[in-house]
C-alpha cells in the first residue's frame with residue numbers, strides 16, 4: 001500500500017475532524033483501546049502534575065485525564081478544527097477541578113515549552129510522522145519540553161507488536177493486517193536507543209495484547225468457522241468490550257505503552 005506524505009496525512013486528520021466533529025471517533029473507531037490507554041497512562045499521573053497531551057484530537061482523552069485527578073493539562077493538536085471541537089467537548093465533559101486547556105501546536109516544534117512539563121503523553125501521534133527522521137525530531141522535542149525527572153508516556157503502534165500479531169494470524173490461515181497508509185509504526189529498539197542518553201527507559205507495557213488476540217485473531221476465526229454475518233471490524237460489540245477487560249498476556253498487541261524518565 002502506498003504511504004501518504006506528510007501533507008496528505010494532515011489532510012486525513014483534517015477530514016477526520018470535519019466528519020466526526022466532537023465524537024471520539026475522530027481519533028479512532030476502536031474506542032476500547034482508547035479507554036485502555038487512558039487507564040494505563042493515568043497510573044503514571046499524579047495530582048498537581050503539569051501535563052501535555054500532544055496530538056490530542058478533539059480532546060476526549062485529555063479531558064478524561066483532567067476529570068480523574070486535579071492536574072494542569074494542555075492538549076495540543078496541529079489541526080485547528082480538532083482544537084475547536086476539543087473546546088466544545090471541554091464545556092460538556094469537564095467535571096473536575098483541573099485546569100484543562102487546548103491550543104494548536106505541532107509535536108515537531110515544542111520550543112515554547114522547554115523544561116516545562118512533568119508528563120508528556122503521546123497516543124498514536126508519532127506513527128503519523130511518516131519517517132524515522134521526523135519521529136526522532138518529535139521524540140527530541142518531547143524530551144526538551146520535559147522537566148528533569150519528567151515522564152514521557154508514549155502509547156504507539158510498534159513494528160514488533162504488529163509482526164507478532166500477524167505471525168499468530170498466519171498460523172491460523174488469516175491474512176496479514178496491513179499498516180494503514182497514514183501510519184509508520186515505531187521500531188521499539190530504535191526508540192529506546194535514540195532516547196538512551198537523555199531518558200531512562202522504565203518499561204514497555206503490552207497492555208493491548210489480549211485485546212488484539214481476541215479481536216484480530218479469535219473473532220475473525222470464529223466468524224470464518226461459523227460463517228456468520230458479522231462485521232469483524234465492529235469495535236462496539238460485547239466481544240470487544242469483554243476482551244478489553246481481560247489481563248494483558250503476551251506480546252501480540254500492535255499498541256504499546258513506552259515509559260521514559262528524563263535524567
Ligand SMILES: C[S@@+](CC[C@H](N)C(=O)[O-])C[C@H]1O[C@@H](n2cnc3c(N)ncnc32)[C@H](O)[C@@H]1O
Nearest residue numbers: 013027055056057077078106107123124125128
Ligand atoms: C490517532 S489520533 C490520536 C488522538 C489522541 N491522542 C487520542 O489518544 O485519542 C492522532 C492525532 O495526532 C494529530 N497529529 C498528527 N501529527 C501531528 C503533529 N505533527 N503535531 C500535532 N498533532 C499531530 C492528529 O491531528 C490527530 O488528532
